[in-house]
Amino acid sequence: MTTAEKYVTAAYLVVLAVVLLYVVIYAFKLARLEREVTRLAKLAAERRASGEVPEVEAAEPLRTAN
Amino acid sequence: MTYFGDVAALARKDILLELRSRDTLPAMLLFVVSTLVVFHFALPSDSSDLAAGGLLWVAIVFTALLGLTRAFAAEREQRLLEGLVLAPCDRSAIWLAKGASVMAFLLLAEAVALPAFALFFAPVDATLVAAVLLADIGIAAVGTLLAAMAAASRARELLLPLLFLPLAIPVIVGGVGATVAEEPARYLGFLALYDLLFAILSWASFEYVVTE
Amino acid sequence: MIVARGLERRFGSKRILRGLDLDVGERDFLVVTGPNGSGKSTLLGLCAGLLAPTGGTIDVAAERDEIGYLAHEPLVYRELTALENLDLYGRLYRVPERRERIGMLLERFLLWEARHERVSVFSRGMVQRLALCRALLHEPRLLLLDEPYTGLDPSGGTLLDSELEALRGARTIVAATHEPDRLGKLATARLDLARAA
Amino acid sequence: MWLRNNRGVALASTAALLLLGGISLAFFWVPDDVDQGFSQRIFYIHVPVALTAYACFGWGAWKALRLLWTREVRYDLESYTAVHMGVIFGILTLVTGSIWARISWGVWWSWGERQLVLFLVLFLFYSAYFMLRYSTEPGPRRERMSAVYALFGVVLIPVSFLAIRLAEGFIHPTVFTRDGPQMAGSMFFVFCVCLAGTLTLAGALYANELLGKRVDASLRELEEALA
Numbered sequence: 001m002t003t004a005e006k007y008v009t010a011a012y013l014v015v016l017a018v019v020l021l022y023v024v025i026y027a028f029k030l031a032r033l034e035r036e037v038t039r040l041a042k043l044a045a046e047r048r049a050s051g052e053v054p055e056v057e058a059a060e061p062l063r064t065a066n
Numbered sequence: 067m068t069y070f071g072d073v074a075a076l077a078r079k080d081i082l083l084e085l086r087s088r089d090t091l092p093a094m095l096l097f098v099v100s101t102l103v104v105f106h107f108a109l110p111s112d113s114s115d116l117a118a119g120g121l122l123w124v125a126i127v128f129t130a131l132l133g134l135t136r137a138f139a140a141e142r143e144q145r146l147l148e149g150l151v152l153a154p155c156d157r158s159a160i161w162l163a164k165g166a167s168v169m170a171f172l173l174l175a176e177a178v179a180l181p182a183f184a185l186f187f188a189p190v191d192a193t194l195v196a197a198v199l200l201a202d203i204g205i206a207a208v209g210t211l212l213a214a215m216a217a218a219s220r221a222r223e224l225l226l227p228l229l230f231l232p233l234a235i236p237v238i239v240g241g242v243g244a245t246v247a248e249e250p251a252r253y254l255g256f257l258a259l260y261d262l263l264f265a266i267l268s269w270a271s272f273e274y275v276v277t278e
Numbered sequence: 279m280i281v282a283r284g285l286e287r288r289f290g291s292k293r294i295l296r297g298l299d300l301d302v303g304e305r306d307f308l309v310v311t312g313p314n315g316s317g318k319s320t321l322l323g324l325c326a327g328l329l330a331p332t333g334g335t336i337d338v339a340a341e342r343d344e345i346g347y348l349a350h351e352p353l354v355y356r357e358l359t360a361l362e363n364l365d366l367y368g369r370l371y372r373v374p375e376r377r378e379r380i381g382m383l384l385e386r387f388l389l390w391e392a393r394h395e396r397v398s399v400f401s402r403g404m405v406q407r408l409a410l411c412r413a414l415l416h417e418p419r420l421l422l423l424d425e426p427y428t429g430l431d432p433s434g435g436t437l438l439d440s441e442l443e444a445l446r447g448a449r450t451i452v453a454a455t456h457e458p459d460r461l462g463k464l465a466t467a468r469l470d471l472a473r474a475a
Numbered sequence: 476m477w478l479r480n481n482r483g484v485a486l487a488s489t490a491a492l493l494l495l496g497g498i499s500l501a502f503f504w505v506p507d508d509v510d511q512g513f514s515q516r517i518f519y520i521h522v523p524v525a526l527t528a529y530a531c532f533g534w535g536a537w538k539a540l541r542l543l544w545t546r547e548v549r550y551d552l553e554s555y556t557a558v559h560m561g562v563i564f565g566i567l568t569l570v571t572g573s574i575w576a577r578i579s580w581g582v583w584w585s586w587g588e589r590q591l592v593l594f595l596v597l598f599l600f601y602s603a604y605f606m607l608r609y610s611t612e613p614g615p616r617r618e619r620m621s622a623v624y625a626l627f628g629v630v631l632i633p634v635s636f637l638a639i640r641l642a643e644g645f646i647h648p649t650v651f652t653r654d655g656p657q658m659a660g661s662m663f664f665v666f667c668v669c670l671a672g673t674l675t676l677a678g679a680l681y682a683n684e685l686l687g688k689r690v691d692a693s694l695r696e697l698e699e700a701l702a
Contacts, residue, residue: 004514004578011517011574012498015524018567022680029687036694043701068372075369079358086357086396140355148328149353149412153370154343208627215620221610229607229624232600233631236638243641256641260634267630271623274543278330278615290613291695330546330615 072155076163081170083140090136094129094175101125102182115188119245122183126176126198126241127205127234133171134209135226137164138217147217151276161210161272168213169206176202193254197244200257201237204264208233211268214275236260279304279339279420279450280325286333287320294320297334300469307446309461310454312471318454319350321471322422325452338420340450343371346418348426352409356398360389360408363397364415371416383411387437402429410438421445423453427460435460483686486679493672500665514578521571523670524564525590527677529632531561532597534681536629539622551618552692554625555608556685560677562601568594589639596635600628 001009084090105121141147150160176198184190209230216226237260243253282300286293294317302308310318323329324336326347338345347353354363361380368376384390387407397405406429413421426442427435439460445451446464453461458468501519535557542550572591573583586592604624611617 002513004512007574007578008514008517011571012520014570014574015520015567018563018570019676019680022563026683026687033687033690033694036698040694040697040701047701072370075366079355079362079366082362083355083357140357144351144353144356145349146351146353146355148349148351149367150370152326152328152342152345152347152353153367154341154372155370211623215607215624218616218620219607219610220612221606225603225606225610228603232596232603233627235596236631236634239638239642253641256637259637263630263634264627267627271543271626274619274623278328278619288614291699293699332548332615 069156069159072159073163073166076150076160077166080164080167084167084171087140090133090139091171091174093136094133094171095178097132098125098129098175098179099182101128102179102186106186116246118183118187119194120242122179122187122245123201123238123241125179126172126201127231127238129175129179130168130172130202130205130209131227131230133168133175134213134230135216135223137168137210137213142217142222147214147276157273157276158269160276161214161269164214165206165210165268168210169202172202172206193250194245196254197241197250197257200254200261201241203261204237204257205234207261207265207268211272211275214272218275233264279306280336280452282324282334282336284334285321285324285331285336287317287324287329288332295324295471298471300336302450302452302467305447305450306466307451307464308453308467308469309458309465310452310469310471311456311458313456316471318456318471319424322347322349322424322452322454325420326422340418340420343416344419346413346416346421348409348413348421348423350424352397352405352412354397354405354408354412357396359394359396360384360400360411361393363408364411367412367415373416379415380411383414386441387411388433403431403434406430407434407437410441414441419449421449421451423451425455426453427455427457483679483682486675486682490672490675490679493668493675497665497669497672500668505661505665506659514575517571517575517578519665519669520673521568521575522666523673524571525568525594526670527673528561528564528568528594528597530674531557531564531677531681532601532625532628532632535561536625539625542618542622543626546615548618551621552688553685554622556681556688558601558604558625558628559684560681562598562605563680564673564677565594565598565601569598587643589636589643592639593632593635596639597628597632600631604628 102122102125105118105125109117109121138147141150147160151157180190180195180198212229212233213226216222216229219225237257240253240257240260244250244257247253280300280302282298285295285298285300287295294315298317298321300321310321312318320329324331325338326345327338327342328347354360355366358366361384364380364383365376368380373379381390384393387410389404389407389411392400392404397408400408406426410426413423426438430438442451442453442461442464455461458465462468497519501516505516505519507513507515535554538550538554538557541547542554569591572588572594576585576588576591577583584591604621607624608617608621611620
């Protein structure tokens with residue numbers, strides 16, 4: 001491999017690396033979201049067990065949703 | 067003409083406040099002269115007048131920044147901006163008045179800085195004065211809008227330079243170009259273009275920054 | 279005058295108002311009560327147009343120059359005199375016969391003697407009286423008062439009592455207070471945010 | 476219908492196909508550039524990435540404009556996400572551009588390279604955008620200030636570009652230009668494939684990131700409803 005070839009390959013690899021880095025960061029984020037969903041699901045289950053039906057405001061549109 | 071009546075009333079208030087408290091303008095004057103003196107020691111003795119011309123622009127931009135961080139000081143302390151926003155006048159009048167007072171302070175600072183520059187470093191010609199005037203318009207227009215943004219944030223004084231400096235780079239380019247280039251006309255034209263674009267943009271968007 | 283449906287306002291993740299329905303008719307006198315943090319000031323800010331709702335709707339049938347807002351802060355410049363402050367706002371609100379109107383208000387609120395003094399040397403009660411002048415300056419159709427008795431001495435309080443008595447029935451007034459006794463006798467409607475929440 | 480519900484999947488797979496194809500073509504098919512030889516092949520990643528970054532900033536500004544127009548809150552998140560993607564692609568532009576400068580001129584940084592300098596300015600500008608967001612309370616005021624700042628960005632791009640061109644007049648003359656002979660047809664084709672690839676990649680990342688941010692916000696709502 002010539003020097004030029006090395007550098008060109010490196011440039012393409014950098015792009016790949018950044019995309020992969022993004023995937024890693026996103027994986028962490030997903031893990032966090034998963035933990036929160038589990039926690040909230042547990043909370044909802046406890047509520048139901050204690051007989052208190054949570055007032056889920058289905059009609060209320062989420063501020064960020066489409 | 068009520069629009070300009072509002073602007074005049076608001077600008078008069080800013081000048082009056084400065085005359086009473088005297089905390090922005092003296093600071094700007096002292097700062098700009100100190101900066102020039104610091105530059106004398108920062109420049110190696112064999113460096114050209116051109117380098118000094120570049121540093122003059124650095125001094126102007128940072129002095130403007132000093133004035134801009136104080137621009138909404140009176141309004142910020144007691145959420146007075148809300149009082150002005152509630153008034154039935156066009157919100158852009160608040161921007162125009164504040165920009166005019168910022169520019170007035172900046173002009174006064176430069177009225178000291180340019181003779182000092184001529185004394186310490188290199189002669190000042192008409193082109194440089196024209197470039198400074200044009201740059202002031204752009205700096206005051208953009209800076210006032212950003213100062214209003216920074217005043218609404220938690221970081222305040224810290225945030226304004228970060229918001230402002232990337233937008234000031236074209237002003238520096240135009241100013242330094244007009245100072246050192248052989249043909250300054252196109253740099254002056256560029257400064258005028260910058261003023262026009264960003265003044266319109268800031269004028270139109272100020273309302274969104276101060277209201278919800 | 280004011281119609282709100284499902285009004286909600288949050289600050290960051292903190293929800294201050296939630297699902298509030300409100301109807302304030304022309305010339306009503308609404309007294310809003312509730313503990314600190316229950317959203318009294320937020321509601322007034324929403325009525326004044328300073329804040330935007332983050333949910334629901336609010337319609338206020340008054341232009342900006344028809345609203346007088348006595349905020350938690352006095353909204354006057356400390357380094358200007360009483361006269362200069364009112365003159366500035368008088369110009370911005372395009373008050374007809376500005377000087378006469380300002381003079382009258384300053385006299386009524388016992389500030390005429392101090393008109394050439396800077397607000398920074400005023401006592402708390404004087405500042406509040408000046409803030410009242412500011413809010414009443416343009417004879418607003420809708421008057422929003424946030425804790426109007428704060429800082430007022432007994433004589434200032436009496437002044438405000440008689441002023442409100444006079445305006446009652448002629449203007450729409452929304453007043454927020456955490457001590458409802460004083461305003462209670464004037465009220466034509468009440469809203470308790472502690473219960474509404 | 477399937478496409479609408481799985482926009483992210485569709486975008487991601489298209490991006491993968493286009494990029495794989497484009498990169499293979501760039502390495503093994505396209506002929507060497509007459510002047511720059513093999514090293515010119517970096518062009519097929521550097522320039523599409525840069526153009527994609529502009530597209531993201533433009534998209535963010537468009538969403539910002541929509542926010543100011545309609546006051547619809549969802550545009551705030553969309554604008555923010557687009558700028559976020561723009562910054563990622565901007566950093567990639569800086570890195571690949573720096574590598575190109577190293578191959579061509581033996582230095583990692585050249586002030587004579589307009590696009591590189593412009594991206595440095597934009598990087599500073601959009602970093603300040605993030606600072607603005609982080610130091611302001613979430614709410615309508617922040618949404619509007621961010622939108623105004625994002626709009627300033629798209630005006631700053633051409634103005635800065637012009638400024639950088641003008642600055643070359645006095646900072647130092649342009650020695651190197653890449654405006655060589657006209658691109659051959661095959662080169663242009665590969666360039667287009669790569670550009671389509673990076674654009675769809677940005678679209679896929681944008682869709683994903685937006686989805687994540689929305690789920691995050693919805694979870695917070697849910698938490699509040701349950702608490």
